[in-house]
Amino acid sequence: MTQSVVGVVGLAAPQLEAAEKVDGSARFIADLNRPGMLYGAVLQSPHAHARILSYDVSRALAIAGVRAVVTGDDVQTNWRMGAFIKDEHALAKGKVRYVGEAVAAIAADSEAVAREAAAAINVVYEELPAALSPHAALKPDAAVIHEELANYIKVFDTGSAGNLCSRTSFREGDIEQGWRDSDLIFEAHYLTQAQAHVSLEPCGALAEIDANGRITLWSANQSVFRVQANVCESLGLPMSRLRCLTPRIGAGFGNKMEPHVQPLAVLLAMKARRPVKLVLSREQDFEMVRARHPFDIRVKTGVKRDGTLVAREVEVLLDGGAFADDSPGVLGYALLMSCGPYRIPHAHCHGRLAYTNKMRFGAFRGFGVPQITFATETQLDEIADALAIDPIELRLKNLKRQGDRWLGGQPIASCGLNECIERVRTASGWNGGRHRAGSAGSRRALGMACSAHISGLLSTGAIIRLLEDGSVLLNTGAVDIGQGSNTVLSQLCAEALRVPLDRVSIASPDTDGSPYNWGTTASRVTYMTGISVLGAAAEVERKIKEHAAEILECSAQDLELVPGGFVAVKGIPHRRVGFAAVSGRAHWAAGGPIIGSHSWVFDQKTVDPKRASVVGLPFPQIGAFVFNAIVVDVEIDETTGKSRVERAWSACDVGRAINPQMVEGQIEGAFVQGLGFALFEEMVWNGPQIANPTLMDYKIPTFIEAPSELYAIIVESNDPGGPFGAKSVGEIGINGVAAAIANAVNAAVGVRLRRLPLTSERVLEAMLASEQK
Amino acid sequence: MSEIAPIVLNVNGAARHTTALGGDTLLTVIRDQLLLTGAKRGCNQGVCGACTVLVDGRPVRACLSLAGDCQDRRIETIEGLGDRPVMRALQQAFVAAAAFQCGFCTPGMLVAAFALLADSRLPSEADVRRALSGNLCRCTGYKKIVEAVLRAAHALADEAVA
C-alpha cells in the first residue's frame, strides 16, 4: 500500500464547495440567469404511439411574448443520438413513442407565457397500437416502434430486430454438464419494478448562442462531454461549435448522464437567437427523463449437497422503453454480474431488451445489478435454507478470491469481500441467531446479501498546471454531481505533489478546456480519473525535478518532492527549492510553463475467449471489481405487513478510502435509496400513463424510514492498479439492499417474495396465505 | 382575474418592493424577482422541503405560500440567517459532519433545523428526525444530517454554558 506522505489521502476533508452549499449561494441550473434570457416550455405527447400528421403553431406564435417554437420539423431525419444505438431525435419527429415525449417546445418572455403557448399548439395525430410491456412488444404481431431500426447506427453487435432492441449472452463451462453434476436444482422467477431517480433537483438546461453562431450550454448533467456529443448528434452540429459547462448538480443517479432537455434548449436558443432556460417540473422530470428498468428474471442454480455451487442459468427480459439510451449497457452489465462474486463453473446468462411505448429506461445507480442481485441473492438464501446451511457459510464456501477470474475471464486484482462478510457478521451479532425480539405485534430478523461492482471503463484524462506562484490547478473534466469528486481528485493531486490541499484548485468542467472524461457514472471517477491525476502529477513532478536540478546543480534523480511544495536533494532537506521558484524559471527563463497531462482508456478485456463465449457485449473492457456485504435487521408489523429496517451494516471493499467520510456518505446514501427500492418505491402505469408522477404519489424514504442505526463499514483491499489503492464506492452500496431486506423478511415471517417492492400489502397477503397452508 | 400588482415583502429584515400576480407563490417571487435562489424548487407541491423558509419565525413551504398573502409577515431565507449564532453553528456542523452531498436539499434542511434548535435547545435524535421528516434528501441517507444537527445543538449548549 502506498503510504500517505502529506496526510491528504485518507483525510476526511470537507467538500471544496462546502461554503457555498451551506450559505445558499451554490448555483444549480435553475438558479442561473443570462441577460435577455427567455424561458422554455415543452408540449408533451398525449399518446403512447401515434403518427404526427401535422402541427399548427399559429395560435402559439400569436401570443404576446412568444419568441420561438420548435417541432420535429426543425430537425433532420438522420440527426439521431444515442449511446449504443442512435435512435432518438431531439424531440419527436414523425411519430410519438410514449406519453409525455416532447413534441414541441416554446421560448417566451416568461415561463407562464411559454406554458400557455405550448398548450396552444395543435398537433394532429393518427393513433397507433401501442406495446406497453416487453412481452407484448416481442409478440410477432406487435406494432413496430422503430421502423428504421435496421438502419440505425449501432456501436456493437446488438442483434436488433422488430422490437428487440438488443440481446446479450455469456456462456462459460458446460451448462448441461453443470446440471448433471448438481445434486439439487433451484429455479424461480423474479420481477422488479421501475424506480425513479428523484434527484432532488429536476433536470434543466440553459443555452446561449453568440453572433458568430457559437453555442454555450449549461445543464444539469453527469458529463459535459456526453451532453456535447448528444446535442451535436441530434442537431447536426460540429462538436467544436458547442461549449458545454456545468453549474452545481443537484445530484445525478444516472438520470443526468444521457440527454434530457439539452437538445431542446439549444434548438430554441438557435431559433430565438436569445439565451433560453428550460427547467422541467417535477412531473415532467418523472415523465420525460428516465427510470430504472423493470426486470423479468428467471434464475436456475445447481448445487451440490454440501453447498458447492455448480451451475447457474439466468434469463432476463428488460423493458427498455421507447429509446435504447443506456439500456443495452444495463442488460450486458447485469448479465456480467449475474453469477455474483461466486465460483460457479458452468454458467449460461442471457437476456433480451425490448422497445416499448413507455418513457425510456436507463442508467440508475447499480446499472441493473440491484435487480439481478435481488433474484440471485434471495435464491442463495433459499438454497441455504433447503440445505440447512447458514446463509453466510454458504456464501463463504463459494466466494471468489483475489486472482480468480470473473464471469467472462477477467482476473480479480483485489478482493476484500471475505473481510466485508466477517465485519458485518461480527458487527450484527449474526452468529447469536438471526431472530430478534420484536416490539409487540411484530416479528424481527436479520438478513444478508453480497454483491459486486466495477470501477473502470472507457476513457478519461487530467491536466495539471503549475501556476507562476507554485500553486496547482487541476483540470479533469469530471463533473462533481455532489459525491465529492472535486475534493477527492484534489486530494489525490495534493498527495502526489506533496502540497497542502489548499494549494490545489480544480477547474470546472468545460468542453473547451478540459480533457475528455466519459462521465461521472459507472462508479468510475475516483479510479479512472484518479489514475489520470496521478499520471499528470508524475509528469509535473518530472518537470519540476528537471528545473530544480538546474537550480540546485545536481541530478534530477537525486531529488525528491518534500511536503509543502518543495523539491530537495534526497537526504539533505535544506538543499531545496520551492515550487514558486521552479515555476518562475519555467515561465520566464527556460522550458516553458509546467503542464502535466495524462489520458487513458480502460483496456482490460472483459472476455477471455478461451474461457467464455459471449454474444452482444456492449462493454468489451470493464473491470476493477469492488465488493459489498450487507446485514439488515428488519421488523415486520403483523397487523399491516409493513417492514421497517431497524439497523443495517454495509461493508464495502473500496480498495482504499481517499476520503473516508465521503465513502461513508456514498454507502449510507446508497443504502437508503436501496431501501426505497426494496420496500415501496414503484412507478405505476395506468395503461400508457404514469399514474404517480409526483412526490405526493411516488414516495422516497424520509428521515423516519432511514434506519438510525446505519453503519457504513470501510474495507480496504488496496488494489494494485488503483490510485493509492482506491477502487470505487458510488454504486456498490445499493446492489444488495433489496435482497438483504427480502432475506430478512423471509427469516422473520417465513414468506419468500420474488417481486419488488416488498410493500406492506404484498407482505401481509403472503403472510396470510402462508398461515392458511 | 388580477393584474400584476406591486407588493411589499419583508424579507431578511428589509422591505422589498416588487410585483406579483395573485397566483405567484412566495418561492417564485423570492427566486425570480428578488434573486434569492437559496430556496430551491424540488416539487412545487409541498413535499420535498427544498423551498423551506421561515415566516414569522416558523418553517413553511415557500412553494405553497402566495406572495401576496405574505405581505405582513416576516420572511427569512437561508441568505438572511447566516449571521445568527444558531445558523452558524449548524453550518459549521453540516460541513464538519459532511451532512450534504449535492447540497440541493441543504438550504431547506438548514432552515428547518434552525427552527428546531431555536425551539428546543437539546433535541434527541428522534426529535431531529421528526422535525426534519418533511425535508427530503436523496443523497445522504440522512444519518450525517442528524449527526450535524445534534453536533450543532451540543456546540450551542456548550457555548451557552461557557
Add this chain to the structure above:
Amino acid sequence: MASNPALFQSPTLTEALDLLAAIPGARPLSGGASLVAMMNAGLVEPAALVSLTRIPELRGIRVTADGGVIIGAATRHNEIAADPRLCGTAAVLPHAAAQIAGMAVRNMGTIGGAIAHADPGLDFPPALAAAGAVVELASAAARRRVPIREFFVDWYATVLTPGEIVIAVHLPKPKPGVGLYLKHARVSGDFAIVSVAVSLARDGEAHVAVGGCGPVPLASAEADGIVSSDLSASALAHAGDLLTALANPVDDVRATADYRRLLIPRMLARALNDCMAASRSVA
C-alpha cells in the same frame, strides 16, 4: 399554468363572507397547503381567493363554560398537535394532527381547510368523527351546525354550499380516557392507506372511525355501541366487520381496495388493544 386570482385578505369574518358571496368563483384560502398545490399543478384556477387566516375569531382553541372545546377553523395543525387541553378522549385529535405531513406543512395547514378539502386520505376527518365533533358553518346569509358524521357526503364533497365556510369545530367536553390515532401509510407524512381513530372513555363509552376507505370516514352508531360494551376479540371483529361493510375503497397508487378492506378489522383491533394498554398504564 400560474393562475391569476385576485387575492383578498379579509380582516373580519363578515367581510370575508360578503366577498365570497359577491364574487362568483371565489374560494376561501386557509393554509394553502392543498389549494396552492392544486393551483401550481394547474388543477384549479379560482377567480378570486379570500384569505381567512387573519380573522381573529377563526384562530385558536377555546374552552367553553360547559367544558366543550371550540377549535377555530384557521387553527394550524401544529397548534392542535401541541394543545394540552385536547386531552383524555379528545387526545385523538392532537395524536392525528402530529401525524400529518411534516413540520412545515403542519405550520401552514388548518383544520378548517383540511375538512373542507375532504380528501379521503386526510387525518382529521376520522379523528373528528371519533371525537364526536360538530362543524360550525357560516355564509353571508346564515350560520348552522352539522355533526361531523354528516358533514362529508362524497369524494371531495361536503355539505358546504357556495359561499359557505367552516368557521369552527366544536368538541364535547373531553372525558377521562384515551384518544388514539393509528395511521398506516407508505412513509411518514404520506396520506393514510388506512387509519383508525379511537376515543375510549374510562367509563367505557367508545367511538371509532376509519379513514382512507371510501369517500367519507367510516363510522356507525352500531359499531360504537359494540365497542362501548365489549372489547373482547370477537366483539372487535364484529365491529370491524360492520365498518368494513360500510367501506367503499378504491385501488390507487398507495394500495388496493382489497388490502384496505382487509386492514379495517385488523387495525381496529390493534388500535383498541393499544388504547386498552394505554389506559391500563395511565391507571
